[in-house]
Amino acid sequence: MTIHSLVHQHAVTSPDLPAVSGPDGTLSYRRLDAAAEAVAVRLRELPTATAVVLVDLPASVRRAAVLLGVLRAGRAYAVADPGWPRELRAEITELLGIGLTLTDAGGGAPGTWAPPSTEELLAAPDAPAPEPGDEDAPACLLFTSGTTGTPKAVVCPHRGVTRMFHPDPLIGFADRPVVPQLAQLQWDMGNYELWGALVAGGTALITADPYVTPDVMTRMVKERGADNLFITTALFNLLVDEGVGCFSGLKYVTTGGERVSVPHMRRFLDEHPDTVLICAYGPVENTMLTSVHPVVRADFEDPHGVPIGLPVPGTEVFVLDERRRECPPGTPGELYTAGAGVALGYVGRPELAAERFVDLEVGGAVRRLYRTGDKVLTGEDGLLRYVGRTDRQVKIRGQRIELDGVEAALGRLAGVHTVAVREARDASGSVVGITAYYVTDPAEPVEPVDLFRAARAALPSSHMPSRFLPVESMPMTARGKVDHQALEAL
Structure with missing residues (x-):
């Protein structure tokens, strides 16, 4: 089934339950369904509404309704990254064949449309059942990093999203979950959070906070009732270090995106033994x-x-x-x-x-x-x-070395909270060694010389890093993963 047809089912069976809550208000399933239909009706009338439309709106209940409306109209969406430079944005728009951008910043320019305000959407009449649609049709274009500097646009179908939540929902999604939307929607996990909540009949919590901190997490749980959280591994580790108590009250915490840290997971379960901790890939x-x-x-x-x-x-x-x-x-x-x-x-x-x-x-x-x-x-x-990774293999002095394997071995050493390794190159670009960057407990820091000694007992000599550099925290990409390129500048 399609995303919008499953959301409509909840509008019929549970019309008054909260579907989306954010800085601009709350929409029940009935009102969300009606708002989406109002957007869809207008989109069908716009000649520039190509098969894929670009959505450039701030995080809000309104944006969630607009995205659902795009799907109801039989289109797919891509969400603009506010950090895209103008040239990259133009390149991506041309690549995707986008003829219409939904934005408040268009000023009525050709190829743009400002969707109805939240107040107008709240007043929309009840919606009829949508066309069933094709579950094999594109639903969203999600971005992943590309080697050329231009993100790759991955075309994901409706069935790819709905399979996880209907008819056999993932663990944590069977009982109307309340899910914070912390990730940006141009990435896959932002869509997992939004549609996971809505397809499962739960509530999506939209936040305008630009950064996830222990205080933000505490408010999400204590004040807004969040009970099911997805968070990247790097961000999970950071929050465990900075304030592990912020997870209190959550029923499910899912983390993934990189190799997980055993010390952080152990500390989490020590503090929250009744919370289900899930490793995702x-x-x-x-x-x-x-x-x-x-x-x-x-x-x-x-x-x-x-x-x-x-x-x-x-x-x-x-x-x-x-x-x-x-x-x-x-x-x-x-x-x-x-x-x-x-x-x-x-x-x-x-x-x-x-x-x-x-x-x-x-x-x-x-x-x-x-x-x-x-x-x-x-x-x-x-x-x-x-x-x-099959592509994180380097050859040093004729020896093939898996960098992920080195990271895994170092990550198991006592006192190491987080570790990342990079190949070290000489002026000609040849790989001449490995550099290890690590985060340790400030109260009981592990010195590079001590880590070197411990690593010698855990790694073959050919796999030993030539440098161990302690860092206060790992730099992260916009997707919440360790930024290996930024490590080089530390």
Whole structure:
């Protein structure tokens, strides 16, 4: 089913329950459905409303209604990043073939439209049932980093979003969750937060706070009733360090996006033993999530780290070797995903799409698969374990080294809260060593010389970093992941 048809079902069965709450008010499911239809009616009349429209509006209840209206109108949306330079914005707009931007800053210029105000949307008449639509049709274009400097636009279908929340919802989404929307909507997790809440019949909490701090989290829970949180690994670690009590009252906390930190997870569970902590994994190209795992303390002793778990509903996974044969349990291979979550491809990148989205006979049938580029293994318990990236491999003095493996080993050492490693290059650009950046407890700091000694017992000499640099905190990208490029400037 489509996103908007499932939201409409809640408008029929639970019309007065709060759907979206934000700085500009609250919309019940009935009012959200009506507001979306008002937007859809106008969009259908606009000749410039191309198959994909760009939404450039601040975080608000109004924006949520506009996005739902775009879907009701049979269009897909992309959300503008306020940090895009003018040239990049123009390049992306041309790449996506966008003829209409929904914005308040257009001043009536051609190709722009200012949607109705929140007050006007609140007054919209009740909406009829929408056209069922095609669940295979594009719903949203989500961005992921590109090697050329221009973000890649991944085309995600309705089915990719809805599979996780209907009819078999993910853990934490079966009982009307109250979900803070903390991530930006041009990224996958912002859409996971918004549509996860609405497709599941819960409440999406919109915030205008530009940064997530312990105080922001505390207000979300204590004053607004948040009970189900997704947060990137780097931000999770930061909040645990700065104020682990801010998670108090949450029923579910899901974290992912990078290799998780065992010390931070252990400290979290020590403080919040009744909260379900979930380790999540998933590239954008498999529409937000691929697998999840409720963390238990025994996971902290797993030599491969905390498992990334089992596939989410509507997803199949295959671990294949270089000849694309299935790997037996315990043998690392590249992770391929299949099922309803597999995206439709990249906009304007046919060569890359052909490389990453492939048709293979596997598991007794020909399937469309996405090659993640992630190296994993399956344990005897059936759970996936993350090993590293196939493209974070460097060669130093003839020795191939997995940087993710070095990070994992260092992250298990006593006193290390967070660690990231980068290759070190000489003036010619050749890789000559490894630099490790780490965050430690300010009250009991681990000196570089002490970490060096501990690392010698955990790593082969060929994998040893040549430099250990303590940092106060890890620089993060806009998506809440460790910014490896920024580390170089520290």
